[in-house]
Amino acid sequence: MKLASELKDFCERLGHQFSQPELLIEATTHSSLSSATRSDNQRLEFLGDRVLALVIAQALLNKDKEASEGLLAPRFNALVRKEACADVAVQIDLGSALKLGRSEMLSGGRKKIAILGDAMEAVIAAIYLDAGFDVAEEVILRLWGGRINAAKDDARDPKTTLQEWAQGQKMPPPKYVEIGRSGPDHAPIFEIEAQLSNGGSASASASSKRQAQQMAAAKLLEQVDT
Structure with missing residues (x-):
């Protein structure tokens, strides 16, 4: 063949x-x-x-x-x-x-x-x-x-790290809310906001909800003391 x-x-x-x-x-x-x-x-x-x-x-x-x-x-x-x-x-x-x-x-x-x-x-x-x-x-x-x-000692994905941080602060798990969607129906871009119960939040956009959630979590982690 x-x-x-x-x-x-x-x-x-x-x-x-x-x-x-x-x-x-x-x-x-x-x-x-x-x-x-x-x-x-x-x-x-x-x-x-x-x-x-x-x-x-x-x-x-x-x-x-x-x-x-x-x-x-x-x-x-x-x-x-x-x-x-x-x-x-x-x-x-x-x-x-x-x-x-x-x-x-x-x-x-x-x-x-x-x-x-x-x-x-x-x-x-x-x-x-x-x-x-x-x-x-x-x-x-x-x-x-x-x-x-290059594997780091702490190689957890951002969503896992953010959730563990929230638990350590006696907070409920972060929420991920779709706040926007753009682009054509066959190739949408999702805008997701990661939200903490203390009011902290960060948003990110990507071609998949999962990727946007990870990116938003990573941005929010930069704002908190992990």
């Missing part, structure tokens, strides 16, 4: 040539384009998530042999969460290799965090099935290497 030119170019950026190219085709096919004759990448995403988790967990243990589980857990979560996978996907321009349905393509699917993150996990699974764990591990460590080395 021959790969289309965009997938061949992607293999160069990925640093892996597939002996079973059908695995890469499946990994880059979004559910919006799946059919009776074309499988989407959801099953591979399920497997890739587990392969990534094992590699990152082992890498963190090897990097800091004295760290407690309490320190390792937030570092691990920061490295395997959807935003981190999407960031790596952007780094190797996975978006340009994705196969999307027309509506998803028109709505900016090649840049959506959820789609990119899921596809990155599916690609990891495809490598694992194509060449085994050692090769998958090598690719992950190469792509995530700088992030692993």
Whole structure:
């Protein structure tokens, strides 16, 4: 089976040539384009998530042999969460290799965090099935290497950090309120405000509510004494 030119170019950026190219085709096919004759990448995403988790967990243990589980857990979560996978996907321009349905393509699917993150996990699974764990591990460590080395002692996401801070201050959890929406229906921009019960607030805009919430939480954290 021959790969289309965009997938061949992607293999160069990925640093892996597939002996079973059908695995890469499946990994880059979004559910919006799946059919009776074309499988989407959801099953591979399920497997890739587990392969990534094992590699990152082992890498963190090897990097800091004295760290407690309490320190390792937030570092691990920061490295395997959807935003981190999407960031790596952007780094190797996975978006340009994705196969999307027309509506998803028109709505900016090649840049959506959820789609990119899921596809990155599916690609990891495809490598694992194509060449085994050692090769998958090598690719992950190469792509995530700088992030692993830079993992902070406190790598919790902003929403988690803000909630824990609020609890420490005997406050209820922060609220996240949609205060605005702009752009066309197929590619909306959400404006979210993070609110504390003491009156503190901060807002941010992004193409997904989840990302806007994280950005708003990060801005609000800058205003409080954590």
